Amino acid sequence: MKHDAEQLAAAYLTTMRRRGRRRYEAHLLACEPCWREVCLARRGRQLAEASREAAPPGLRDEIRAAVTAAATVPADRPHARAPIALAVAMTLAMVAGATMAALPWHHGPPVPATAPTVLAAAVASYRDNQLPGTAVPGELAPDLTRLSLHPVAAATGQLDGMPVTTFTYVNAAGARLAIYRSTRPFPEAAEAHALGGEDSAWTMRSSGITVICARGTHTMLLLGSDAALVKQAGAVLHAT
Amino acid sequence: MRRGTGDHEEFLRATLRHADLLHALAARLAVRPADVSDLVQETYLRAFAAWHSRRPDDVGAWLATICLNVGRDERRRHSRRDTALHDGPLPDIPDRADTAEAALERLGNSWVETALWTLPETQRIAITLMDVCGFTAAQVAAITGAPRGTVLARVHRGRKALALTIRGEPSRAATRGAGDEARR
Numbered sequence: 282m283k284h285d286a287e288q289l290a291a292a293y294l295t296t297m298r299r300r301g302r303r304r305y306e307a308h309l310l311a312c313e314p315c316w317r318e319v320c321l322a323r324r325g326r327q328l329a330e331a332s333r334e335a336a337p338p339g340l341r342d343e344i345r346a347a348v349t350a351a352a353t354v355p356a357d358r359p360h361a362r363a364p365i366a367l368a369v370a371m372t373l374a375m376v377a378g379a380t381m382a383a384l385p386w387h388h389g390p391p392v393p394a395t396a397p398t399v400l401a402a403a404v405a406s407y408r409d410n411q412l413p414g415t416a417v418p419g420e421l422a423p424d425l426t427r428l429s430l431h432p433v434a435a436a437t438g439q440l441d442g443m444p445v446t447t448f449t450y451v452n453a454a455g456a457r458l459a460i461y462r463s464t465r466p467f468p469e470a471a472e473a474h475a476l477g478g479e480d481s482a483w484t485m486r487s488s489g490i491t492v493i494c495a496r497g498t499h500t501m502l503l504l505g506s507d508a509a510l511v512k513q514a515g516a517v518l519h520a521t
Numbered sequence: 522m523r524r525g526t527g528d529h530e531e532f533l534r535a536t537l538r539h540a541d542l543l544h545a546l547a548a549r550l551a552v553r554p555a556d557v558s559d560l561v562q563e564t565y566l567r568a569f570a571a572w573h574s575r576r577p578d579d580v581g582a583w584l585a586t587i588c589l590n591v592g593r594d595e596r597r598r599h600s601r602r603d604t605a606l607h608d609g610p611l612p613d614i615p616d617r618a619d620t621a622e623a624a625l626e627r628l629g630n631s632w633v634e635t636a637l638w639t640l641p642e643t644q645r646i647a648i649t650l651m652d653v654c655g656f657t658a659a660q661v662a663a664i665t666g667a668p669r670g671t672v673l674a675r676v677h678r679g680r681k682a683l684a685l686t687i688r689g690e691p692s693r694a695a696t697r698g699a700g701d702e703a704r705r
Contacts, residue, residue: 287674287678295676295677321684322677322681323680324680324684325679325680325683328633328683328687329633329649329653329679329680331633332653333545334545335544336541336543337558340540341537341540343562344533344537344540344561344565348532348566348569351529351566352528352569
């Protein structure tokens with residue numbers, strides 16, 4: 282029988298009706314080219330279907346923020362990027378705050394008990410990518426654009442009863458950094474190492490996260506998984 | 522003139538459930554992995570700009586069509602920028618080897634993702650729309666503007682090429698001429 286194996290296999294795997302399928306399946310048993318066509322196409326479909334993956338968790342929030350921002354921009358300027366970007370950043374901060382309020386505090390493995398609880402709370406907050414409150418801060422995020430770090434969320438709230446303002450940043454590679462500022466000094470962890478000098482900054486590492494507490498009044502913490510980036514941010518902010 | 526608050530809430534209710542689908546499509550259109558989120562966001566912004574004048578029956582297919590257009594625009598923009606930065610003679614149109622080279626740069630992606638990037642664009646898009654996004658052949662035909670038979674041929678050849686690539690065998694299916702498709 283003369284036939285186009287490719288065309289028949291394509292139809293069989295997509296649009297062929299029941300009666301045609303039965304006849305074709307009987308034909309498959311005796312026709313090696315058709316059998317091979319169907320096997321390969323089935324395997325390819327399985328591979329393609331297996332590559333399905335959900336969108337990153339933050340994507341919907343980003344879309345919501347962008348569309349909400351666009352809705353507040355005059356309609357004759359649909360691509361006024363700068364005001365949209367600003368509004369997106371503000372909306373994301375509020376969304377992140379709301380997420381924080383809706384979710385339980387701890388998700389991952391416990392933070393070592395030796396760290397004072399406020400530091401453990403800061404590490405857990407960073408690790409779970411959650412803000413310690415929902416209020417919009419009255420101060421601007423420190424400028425870390427020299428390190429290609431851009432603010433993505435900010436909030437004022439409490440860490441283990443301690444009032445803090447948090448700013449989180451990311452760079453193009455996805456590395457994340459968080460700053461916690463308080464009106465009170467952060468307690469020093471037993472395992473902390475001084476970075477030198479009187480009233481010096483100190484550093485510790487917990488659950489793979491590097492923490493630096495700023496020198497002087499010790500009212501600022503910097504946290505991140507990338508130790509070098511945390512140190513660089515400390516230097517830019519004159520914290521070390 | 523400002524759009525109403527209810528307008529954008531209605532838009533988000535109708536479209537946000539398609540975010541996974543659009544992300545999957547954008548990931549197979551974006552020139553660089555870092556551009557995927559921007560492509561999705563731009564798709565939503567363009568869709569929102571058109572929302573007040575049109576309420577599509579098939580929102581998913583409508584968004585996918587916009588996403589394809591945004592992807593093409595982005596590629597043209599990249600192409601223009603690359604040309605502008607090029608001091609010497611104009612480069613040739615990229616061939617399959619260039620595409621494969623670009624695919625190898627996507628280290629960290631799965632083998633299947635890498636193999637998908639070695640397929641001709643029409644096949645990659647057809648497979649993505651049908652097998653990854655879950656559209657029917659009729660919907661893919663409407664989204665891409667290609668006849669349904671052509672869509673089925675692209676999907677079939679792409680699937681075969683994908684299977685052969687993963688097995689490490691060269692594929693003739695992926696490179697068969699557009700003339701073969703046009704016959705269908």
